[in-house]
Amino acid sequence: MDKSARLLLFTGKGGVGKTTLAAATAARLAVGGHKVLVASADPAHSLGDVFGVPVGAEPSEVDTCLYVAHVDARGLADRSWQAIRKELRGALSGLGLSDLDAAELTVLPGVDELLALTEVARLASEGPWEVVVVDCGPTAETLRLLALPEAVGGYLERLSLGSHVARLETHLDRLRVLLVDPARTSVRLVLTPERLVVAETRRTLAALALRGIRVDALIANRLVPPAKRWQGPAASWLRTRRAEQDAVLSELDSSTTLPVRRVVHRATEPIGVAALSALADDLYGTDDPLATEGPYTAPLLSIATVDGGYELTVALPLTEGSGVDLARVGDDLAITVDGVRRLVALPVLLRRHTVTDAVTGPNGLSLRFEAGGVA
Template identity: 65%
Template sequence: MRLLLFTGKGGVGKTTLAAATAARVADSGDKALVVSTDPAHSLADAFGARLGAEPSEVDRGLWAAHIDARALADKSWPALRAKARALFAGLGIEAIDAEELAVLPGVDDLLALSEVVRLAADGPWKAVVVDCGPTAETLRLLALPEAAAGYLGRFGELRKLAERMARLRSVLADPAVTGVRLVLTPERLVVAETRRTLTALALRGIAVDALIANRLVPKPRRWSGPAANWLKVRRSEQDAVLSELDLALPLHVVEHRSAEPVGLPALRALAEELYGSDDPLAAGAERAPLLAIAADGPDQLLTVAFPLTESAALDLARVGDDLVVTVDGVRRLIALPLMLRRHAVTDAEATATGLVVRFAPGDEEHP
């Protein structure tokens, strides 16, 4: 089973592209499920059908569902919250404080993602395609399993939930199972956000399979006149913006349509342009490991592999046996390999392959 997460800046067309991808998988004879975790009900609009929390068949081999994260939270969280509140109160925390501590931020998103994995495990799907919310919300959602597992694992009665979140994290971080498709439009601001998203996902160990550039101005064929000249100039500008991505990732291009692609025939035509003869479930190129160590004389060089832009706000700190990397407000604690724990950080440099940190031997503060 392949799990594909479609995300991007709001309004770039990720819902339509997710629906088209699922339709393409189903047309090949496999069973596909497309699920929306976006609070907007755009997926139902794309199919022109009503969708509920449980999968319903919208065409042969093609199923769809819309997860209401708020409803899940209202149903599932109160019992767990009561356990947490009782546990905190038993530790001597005042009732009002225990009530506040028992509210886990982002629990609705966490439950929505868990529900996606449940639906994926319970069905005969070759692929589960997820129409996620806008980029910022998706990044928060993808970070939750790791954060929640660390938080809940401190309390014995909540360890089962922590273990569930750890399993969820392992699914998301397995490139053989999960891939992210980043959808963008050919605009400089959107491309800049896409670069930041790639960095944030790499820090969290999430694989990006491909980029999809949507709504390009059609190339003028045999047209002439002012309109054709405008199209030619505008398309050249868009191609120039996309060329600035310069990333080792597949880039699919979809031209703007005169009518919104609604309904299965329009979605199938979109999928044909999007994938051609390519396999819509193909994984991206094999990623470099997040951490790599190389000797440089007596020193050791640790490379943390993630894309960096020239304008990225980068911060680095050593906390015990962890390296704390913060890029544009996204923070990741990286456990240092054992061989580096007696070493001290002496220098760091941002390179084309990521962050290179120099360690010198002899730091007795970290045995």
């Protein structure tokens, strides 16, 4: 991908309106003169419904500077994966595995999603676009998608296939670099102001930080409009519902340093470029949608010297309810947060030291290391 291109990934719990807000952002950028592609990586493709036009696998221009495409992961798998699978099968058979074993080993989980991510990168690198806005699937699917380059790369590395899959490993490395580059890639989490949705959003923030992927904004969608001057039972319901939403967002504001943009629920669905542009005006006001609002992702690991040893900080946005588990696996630290696990290589300085204490705090996890054998 050209270094001047930006990649904006929109995700959120199913049904929160991420597709509409991704499309609105793209429409606003196009009105501002940016060449932008909005691509759907969500299996439940609905960009065509939002724009009110047919959308296919190849980018098509729906307005000046605005292009739309669906990423057909199944079609990509049918066209591309067989060649990769054949190469892997030959390499595995060369290691003495039977044809059956080789075939079983080369049916990797998540291939469809990995190819979808690859296609997004391809479209971005080969097209004239300055920005690629991606309508991702729901958060659980998106987290799995963003973890795949590292997971599959590690899988291939453990197989020790040498030069047979060097091109594939190189490609996965490039995808990893793209995803963790905060100047080029960021995620915008869409939510509705409900406690269950906000709880999932907080878990997603921690999971993305664990992957080293930047989140630059939260978008609270479908706020009930103010009804201060209205009368009657309906107005009373609206005021009560809005008060509940404001309370939830106030708690969210106090628990994150990220900006939380707010969008009022509209009476009619925004369909088409004009309606989406109007929605984007509510979302961004006079701000530039490309402005980097959120803080850059802090280094996942940082070391400080303390009396008698070292303190390793793992920068994660944890909450009181976060489920955290740590384990030492050789020279790696296995970190699991709310079910999301990642192996992180320990700095060389700490590999011959023992973990003596671990606490959670506002800055994440703090681990105390002291001289001694490996714990």
